[in-house]
Amino acid sequence: MIVRIAQYPLKKRLLYGIASTAGVLLAQQVLASIAHGRLTFLLISASLPLITVLFGAWSGALLLTTGVAYGALWLQPIGSFAVDEQPDRIVLLAFTVVGGLLIAAGQQLAKVARRAGRAEAATRDAADRLLQVERDARHRFDVALDSAGVPFFIVTPVVRERHIAELRWDFLNEAAMQLFNPAAGVVIGSSTAYVRPTGWDTDLLLDRLAPLAERDGRDAFDVRVQGDDGEQWFHVVAASLEGSVVAWFGNITPRVRAEQALSEADRRKDEFLATLAHELRNPLAPIRQVAEILEQPGLTDQRTKWCITVLRRQSAAMALLLDDLLDVSRITRGALTLRKETVALREVLDDAVEIARPLLEAKAHEIVVELPPRPLHIQADRLRVAQVLGNLLTNAAKYTPPGGYIELTATADDAEIVLSVADNGIGIESDKLSAIFLMFSQVNPDHHREGGLGIGLALSKSLMELHGGRLTASSAGKDRGSCFSIHLPAQCRVVPAPVPTRDAPAIAASVGKRRILVVDDNVDAADALTALLELEGHEVRTVYSGEEAIGILTHFSPEVILLDLGLPGMSGIDVAQCIRATPATKDVTMIAITGWGQPQDRERTAKAGFDFHFTKPVDVAQLSQAIESAVAAT
Template sequence: MIVRIAQYPFKTRLLLGFASTAAILVAQQMLTMLAQGRLPFLLISAALPFVTVLFGTFSGALLLLTGIGFGALWMDPIGRLEVPRSNEQIVLLAYTVVGAVLVIAGQQLAKVARRAGTAEAATQDAAGRLLQVERDARHRFDVALNSAGVPFFIVTPVMRGGYITELRWDYLNEAAAQLFNEGSGVVVGSSTSYVRPPGWDADILLERLAPLVERQGRDAFDVRVQGANGDQWFHVVAASLDGSVVAWFGDVTARVRAEQALAEADRRKDEFLATLAHELRNPLAPIRQVAEILEQPGVTDGQRRWCTTLLRRQSAAMALLLDDLLDVSRITRGALSLRREAVALKEVIDDAVETARPMLDGKSHELVVKLPARPVHLEVDRLRLAQVIANLLTNAAKYTQPGGHIELTVTSVEAEIVLAVRDNGIGIEPDKLSAIFSMFSQVNPDHHRQGGLGIGLALSKSLIELHGGRLTASSAGKDKGSCFSIHLPANCRVVPPEVPARDALVIPSSIKTRRILVVDDNVDAADAMTALLALEGHEVRTVYSGEEAVEILGQYSPEVILLDLGLPGMSGLDVARHIRGTPSMKDVTLIAITGWGQPQDRARTADAGFDFHFTKPVDVGQLSQAIEGAVAAA
């Protein structure tokens, strides 16, 4: 307390001195009423050093002078400054001498107290600065470790019976804390046996980190963790630190998976080379044998024709293998470009079926093709799309037991066009579904005898992706068949191109009459078209506005609608959208009759759901072919 008061400012100590003097004088007055004047001198004398030490020399001197004045005033005779009696003079003199000595001693003590206070303040300041330095160092340590973004932790061993039985989390940076389900405040201080990142093995941590406590050194190892998203791998680098272990660890799942993928790709490459050698030797063997046959004397014309047919067939098989390899190379290099054209989907499917027909017939498979009621036209690379469909049909035939059932269905909805090839063959096991589209992958390695390089599905997938679509596969399991689906975006669908004009209109007598609705605000044009269609034998109704068209559809169910686009009020596009939004009329064939013929106009009619787009004046032959196509599709 003395040291602390000695550190107060001068003014504060002076005020406290006046206050203490006043308090002593009050006590002195009370004591004087009860005793002789010598006793109060003792009170003042005893207080002198404390007042001087606590509040300074000036305060002590003030109290000393007050005591002298008290002695002169309150001793007999009361009220006089003179002290006539010798014994009283001796007391007053003794008080003055002793009091002066005590004030001087108090002054020296005050200096000592101030020096002690200064030293204490310096010590406290140094301690505060040291504590701040420690806090700053810890803050920089935390910032550095947290900004690194790499998980870091410190663990301390827990000893029982002289052995390390478990480890305790002592520090975690933010990256490491995020791996835990709890907050880092809950983790720190907990045992690794009870609290650890999900999927981590406490025994592995203890086994690898505990030796670093007993000996100085470092260790690096990989930890495999079974997480919610599959297996993960972490690379841990640990080192000893004063009886604890510090460790960095990072997620190396991508690296490990890349290494596994490289190893798998290398394995598939070896399988591919072996399969390629096998596939090339297959046609080479009969070619070589035919060469030997042709060199033999006495070869008949029939044998020579057989040899020629065999050579063509086997060389064609080799050409297909080489074409697939070249296509894969072009796609890998980005050098394969599509030749898009507007084509009827039925024609593409016919091309694919014709290509796959030998394989289908060779194994006596039943093929069922289901197309939409209305014809579908796409802007695609006809050759490449047919190649993909043929490949799917060939695969289905290849991996289905003889006499199997294969179905090709086409569904056209607003979002996409889906072509699905289903079979009742050997199926695909669930764990192999994700790998069947990989290069050099076989659907079932046990069926290598079926032939193929394992690149057909990978090539097909790439070709469909070039069209902006996707190729998917599904199977209920082994021996339960499989389904491969081609998903093409809806923007591939277009109205068919105009067919070349014919010289004369020929009306086949076998054409069935159809119910047709003509909608055009030009009365003459509408009536003329109605008359022409009636001559062809069709049942025709005519209206002259979009509103009338929508109204008559509640009473009349046409199979074909010829619709002008530039109608007043409700336009032809609005009528088409209304028709396509009515489930009962989804199979109606819509034919646009308009004066607008730019590509963007055709795109608008395709989006509205029109099947055909003809510009005025309409070629009668083209119109009849469109109606014939609609009849065939119905």
């Protein structure tokens, strides 16, 4: 107790010293009153060690002196410092000697108290430092595990009847917590039987981890999880830890999927090589046979012509196979370059139909081509777009029973241009739609075999992506037809540049009579153009401002509008946008007539919805071709 008090601050020690001294003096005063002062002063010696320990030897000496004086006053004669009786003198001397010894003992005790206090303080500081070190180590451990990004957990077994009945979550880092459903609530302390990562199996955790809690060791295994994001795979590495189990587990789904993809690619490669051998043998067989026929004597001219036809047809088939292979190789190496040009969409569709026409006619298919109501020009590689459309038409012909129906349509809006090939053929099952654009993929390699290497759709998809577009497929199911669509961005749409001026402009006699509206604030220019168009047989109306143009559309429905851009008040761009925004006139063919002919001017007219852009003075032959194109598109 004294050692503990000695470590208190000075104020606290002073309070304890005053209190203890006051208590001793009070007790002494009581005894002195009862015993008439005889020897009661000796009671003061009881506080000497305490006072010495608390305040040092000088305080003990002061208290001892006070005690001697106090005793002298209460010994005979009372009230005087003189001590007459020999026994009293002996008692007083004994008190002094004993008091001195008590003061010396108090000094030693003070030293012991200080050493004990320093030892206790050092022990307490060491304990505090150890606790802080432990906290820092735990914090670093938590930070390291959380920042690793790899799920980590510790589980402790719950034993019932000498058997591990379940496991309890004792620790999880942040990466592991992300795998739990937020609705799971508190995870730490919960049983794995009730709270576990989404999609994980309870029995698997218990069966694989419980043995590690009973004996030292480690284990590694893969876990397949069917979660909200589909099938996922985790690789778990677990080890024993003093009756618990620690485990790391990493998401190996990308690796597993890559391995599956490699396996699938290897399988498709083998199928491709077998198909390639088959497809090359098909034309080689008749070529070899024709070569033998040509060696026969007495060959008629008719038979020779037939042999030549067969050789040309079969060599063309081989050339197509090789072209597809070379195109795929170029795209893979990034060596394929598009040759973009401004081309009428109608011409691209015509080229595609010509590519597929032999197969379409051979199987007696009905093909319907639907074009937009307005002429449409795109900036694209004409050969490649026609090649893709031709491939889609050929596939539709292959997988549609004889006498089927195939529709080729083209639509355009502000977002994109869509070219679609739809048929009423064998269709595509929903689980195969995602795989048909893979290299060497066959829609159905066992039925409806029509030849091909399985690279046509993959090649077509890559070609469209080079154009900044995409290729999509849809089907209602088996035997319910399919639809393949090319989606080109709206930026592909352009206003065509004028064709070279003819040496001798002539009025096209083949152009039928059309309703035309001429809008120009230059009266002479407008009237002259009107007269020229009327000579060609067209029905023409003429206005000289944008407001008049909008007004006349309420009672006159033109098929073609020739519009000047630099109109006073409402500009030609404003008029064009208003016309396109009106349902009744949104499909009318608009031709810009302007003095502005820079590329940025053509971009402005294309965005405003113009179909053609001509600079003044307008070439009559070019204008007639534009009107003829517009007529053909309606």
